[in-house]
Amino acid sequence: MRIELPFRELNRLLGGGLVRGSVVLMSGEPGIGKSTLLLQSLAGIAAQGEVVLYVSGEESPSQVSMRAERLKAGGESLYFLSETELGQIISHLDELSPAALVVDSIQTVHSAEILSAAGSVAQVRECTGLIIQWAKSKGVPVIIAGQVTKDGTVAGPRALEHLVDVVLNLEGDSLGVYRILRSTKNRFGSTNEIAVFQMSEHGLEEALEPSMLFLSGRPVNVPGSVVTVAMEGSRPLLVEVQALTSTTVFPQPRRTSTGIDFQRLLLITAASTKRLGIPLGNQDIIVNVPGGLRVAEPASDLSVALALISSYKNVAVDSQLVALGEVGLGGEIRAVPHIEKRLTEAARLGFKSAIVPRVQAExxxxxxxxxxGSSTLGEVLGKVFPENID
Known part of the structure; x- marks a missing residue:
């Protein structure tokens, strides 16, 4: 049996809601919005008439109360506890018997039976294990907030992610408005799914049409801009790939990528230079995916190549075209998975044409x-830039 949260996208990410007795780990950088999302989610459960408990070892009651007022996330059945000692937390849990629990964050909780400081490997492992044991025995879903290190991994032992049932990562620029919640482990649903949120003065609001969100503000008829369709789990997302090339003033040209795998950028640049004769070797190259989304799959290769060529030639690509295809070192365009689902989404959003691998176009x-359909980069060049082949 599952408990529905107030966010439709979050319910979909979890496979239909919170499973009773499950333990969810939500990680993210400081200031990204974890506590806001957790408080809103818990308030949504409380609005259904369930007793819930928010345990914080980082904030005082007055701080959480101020946030709850701003988010309009309150209710008589939403309880708050400012405590870091696990024994005291368990005692309050047994007394209150909540229907759902949030612990923010696990790195601040400590057990009196462990001599090391809070946040140490031993403390995080022991406290997480005891919380999981309590959740399973009571059939109560628990969401644990986790701090991350500088390299983006959850602070504490690697075993922490193996102990819990679901692992969610909240990503995005803390100075921007978009947040992407990504599922990397889910015992009750599919993984690598995402939910997109937008930060506002009233908290996080879900984006039910994320493709439109990522394409909002896209320039029309500007060189270096191409749209592709990325797959995030089972969901197709239309995203813009931007590229800018300029003759370098440095001994070694710079290569910068944001949202695109750097090694694939090097491969695409080398293939375009060798197979098309486009002299990108003396160009500074900057590639960006607006909106904070990371596109790691090879299906976006063709859009990157077209964006590079468009910027170098200073000729815009048709704004109603999407590009899909993996680029090989021989300049060949290879097949991509889920081609029909991607193109159906592009057609739904009003795109009129698509460059795809010839083997799939038929x-x-x-x-x-x-x-x-196109088999090589040369064919693509002739179809997208028919008057600028040279």
């Missing part, structure tokens, strides 16, 4: 969108 037909 097998699919999507109403409302023209499928253009």
């Amino acid at each position: 097998e699919i037909e999507i109403p409302g969108i023209k499928i253009i």
Whole structure:
């Protein structure tokens, strides 16, 4: 049996809601919005008439109360406890018998039976284990907030992620408005799914149409801008790939990528230079995916190549075109998975044409969108820039 949260996207991410007795680990950088999302989620459960408890070892009651007022996340059945000693927390839990629990954060909780300081490997492992034992015995879902280290991993033992049932990572720029909640482990649903949120003065608001969110503000008829369709779990997302090339003034040209795998950028640059004769070796290259999304799959290769060529030639790509395909070192365009699902989403959002691998173009037909098959980068160049092939 599951408990529904107030966010439809979060329920989908969890596989249909919180499973009773499950333990969810939510990690993220400081200031990214973990506590806000957790408080909103718990308030949504309280609004259903359930007794819930928010345990914080980082903030005082007055601080949490101020945030709850700003978020309009309150209620008579939402309880707060400022405590870091695990024995005291368990005593309050046994007395209150909540239907759901949030612990923010696990690195601040300590057990009197362990001599090391709070946040140490031994303390995090022991406290997490006891919380899991309590959750399973009572059938109460628990969400644990976890701090992350400088390299983005959850602070504490690696075994922490193995102990819990679900691992969620909240990503994004703390100075920006977009937040991406990514599922990396889920015993009750699919993994590598994402939910997109937007930060506002009233807290986090879910984006039910994330593709439109990522494409909002996209410039039209500007060189270096190409749209592709990325797969995040089972969901297709349309995203813009931006590229900028300029003749370097340094002995060694710079290569910078944000949201695109750097090694794939080097591969695409080398293939474009060698197979198309485009002299990118003396160009500074900057590639960016707006919105904070990371596109790691090879299916975005063709969009990166087109964005580079478009910027170098200073010729815009059709704003109603999407590009899909993996680029090989021989300049060949290789097949990508879930091609029909990607193109269906592109057609739904009004895109009129798509450059795809020729081997797949012959097998699919999507109403409302023209499928253009190509086998090599040279073919793509001739179809996208017919008057600027040289």
